[in-house]
Amino acid sequence: MAIYKFTLPLTDEQVKSLKVGDNIYVTGKIVTARDDAHKHALAMYNKGETLPVDFKTLGIYHAGPIMAKNENDEWYMVAGGPTTSNRMEIFQDTFIEAFGSNLIIGKGGMGARTTAAMHKFGAVYGMFTGGAALLAANQVKEVVEVHWFDILGMPECLWVLQVEEFGPLMIGIDAHGNNFFTENEKITMAKKPEAYKIVEQALEAVK
């Protein structure tokens, strides 16, 4: 396990160097995208339409932030922790293939389809602390652009953000086919009989 600080976009070498369990901090541009944004982006891609951002150069952040405008009518992030990534499992592999994104940020981990795509196309998944919305907002230095606000609304639209030392992101899926969360799920399930035993003993005691 190691801790790294990187500038975005990640290079192929950086992506390859990362292993599950490493923690990284990233500086550069990321873009929020959750359910509707993934769906909308892929629909546009499939129709051959031009996307408003280049997802290849941006860290993709599964998040639906609370945003507000300051006295100069400029957007800023009030709170913006990650949302549950697994909802994007149905889109992420085709998204990575279509746009070439190599860093996905979220929480809770993702499944086999995403793991396979990350292995094949060279990408990693970094977990930001779920719920740590103000830490995330503090690491956002500027709201660079906003797209699709009118059609998708505040939580679902694309917020392009300049971030500084955004993290720690624990690498949950690396580019070598390893998935920390699905492996840990197996270990967790294997531990259940031992957990059951504690309850059985307590029930015996209160009989």
Added chain:
Amino acid sequence: MSEQVSLEKVIEDVAVELLRISATNLPTDVFNAMKDIKSRAKTDSSLLQITNIIDDATLARDESKPMCQDTGIVSFVLKIGDDFPLKSKLKDILIAATRRATKEIPLRPNTVDLFLGNPGDNVGYRGHIPYFYIDIIPGDKLKITAMTKGGGSSNIAKLGMLKPGLGLDGALKFAIDAVAEAGPAGCPPYRVGIGIGGGEDMCMNFAKKALLRPIGKRHEDPKVAILEEAVMEACNILPIGPMGVGDGDTVIDVNINLAARHPASLPVGIVMSCWALRHGSAIISRDGTFEYKDYLE
């Protein structure tokens, strides 16, 4: 008339403040539980995650901002005294408070209508939200708890209509299964509420209300108290830990609420909260004086 208008204003103002407290101020006992968990963290990943959680909760309290962007589907637990002068009108007042809090705090607009989209006010188009759990109590006071529970931890709730033959053993193992299956998905460490008995809706309700007990407060029945501790111990040997990094405490506390069951049914409800276990309470008297509380009762 003017007295009533001012009482209405007090309730609305207090409710807005309760939503602010709930969204921005992690209850002290939950905060302390996080610090205890940090002291037990063994790996870098676990330490980084629990440190982030504590730092985020500290920022939220200091800056009076929502600790998590997901401020949930707003709900209020109301205990209305027999002699409290306002009753059905309370709903309108608290709906107004929810709209105001959404703008003032702000809360994220979460009420999505399947046909009409998101009205942006946390109230929605069809009634029902904010949701009210209403009870009537002796006396002349109104007791309110506001909850802003996030959607991620609601998605890991479980209902089991178990075969009665499985008994308490089956019910408690169902709870362990629910925590194991949740894994990192609902932002652990979790607070776990277990409702057993009643019916399919009641057990979920009991489970949710179990989340409103102070940390460490055991069930009044010593047998149930032992089982609460056993389930907690059992869940904490599962290698999930803060944000699912595989090391450290998985649950903050476990609370059980029991009710009678139908002879043919063993309903078990499991409701979990993420680490950001958020609520705020107040007691309002009929003369308009009020007092904020960490917990009611």
